[in-house]
Amino acid sequence: MPRYARRPSGQRRPPGPWKNGPVPVVGLIGGIGAGKSLVAAALAARGAAVLDADAIGHALLDQRPARQEVVARFGEDVLAPPAEEGEAPRIDRKALGRLVFSEETSLRALEAILHPRMRKTFEKAIARISRRREAPLVVLDAAILLEAGWDDLCDSVVFVDAPASSRRERLARSREWSAEQLAAREAAQWPLDRKRARADRVVVNDGSTDELKARVDRLWQDLTRRPPWRGRTEVEDEPDDTSRSDATSPADRLSSRRRAPRSGAPRTSPPKGRGRRPR
């Protein structure tokens, strides 16, 4: 029987070169609508196990302990009428979203209910996948990975970089958010250049879905090579200065490539001004 070290969380950590043992964990971040889910799906098609933070949050809202705490905090207005008689009431996420993204204290209160449970779910899933060697790679797809401090579970952080205009167009097509709703969610997150600076890999999503898949194939090669990973990788075609996203100038990109590896680097100072409280 292998002997496993215990982690502070009480989870057993099987032996291996990565933070959580034999399987590396990769955090996926990027702007809203940048294509994180698409990248996650392409990695899943190659064999990665994907933890979708949005979906895990939704599942928790559907379970009694979290749902009851949410209703106790926000009132019955955040409940949707049951579709059928006798059915358990469900949280109306649209209504709850309207509330929390218009008032920071409410968002913090919702996070205080959900985030500890979400983290526990991630930790358990990572521990299980590592113990049973269920996949060669775990992907934690979480827009607010850095803001929530979940990056401490990750061996690498990948930023999906898409031009703001493409993100807006795609979201207008795929979701029913107004520009104001999108702006309110973005305001609740770190600015993109701050997120990008904390990533050690960047995948540029500025073309077709086929182009993105080809880039994810290269990312996969990079992520599944033997440890230790070093340096910073940008996955895109030949640099084209006109097609870059919102905030990164060619000079930024060059300097970011020269950055030291993330692992072991001290955390940067807390965010100032816009957006979320420091963590």
Ligand SMILES: CC(C)(COP(=O)(O)OP(=O)(O)OC[C@H]1O[C@@H](n2cnc3c(N)ncnc32)[C@H](O)[C@@H]1O)[C@@H](O)C(=O)NCCC(=O)NCCS
């Ligand atoms: C407020 C809720 C009910 C709205 O649900 P809805 O179905 O409209 O949105 P969904 O959960 O699919 O989130 C879509 C996007 O909104 C943004 N977003 C969601 N929660 C947050 C948050 N706490 N802070 C900043 N942005 C957020 C993310 O970019 C996310 O990808 C829901 O987002 C929620 O419960 N949020 C708190 C839990 C959480 O932090 N989830 C985000 C994990 S990445």
Ligand SMILES: Nc1ncnc2c1ncn2[C@@H]1O[C@H](COP(=O)(O)OP(=O)(O)OP(=O)(O)O)[C@@H](O)[C@H]1O
């Ligand atoms: N290169 C692309 N070409 C065309 N459509 C795309 C491309 N990339 C993403 N999309 C579409 O844009 C929409 C948003 O993408 P996706 O859901 O992957 O973004 P996301 O980063 O996961 O968003 P969120 O932050 O809300 O979780 C989806 O409908 C997706 O299919």
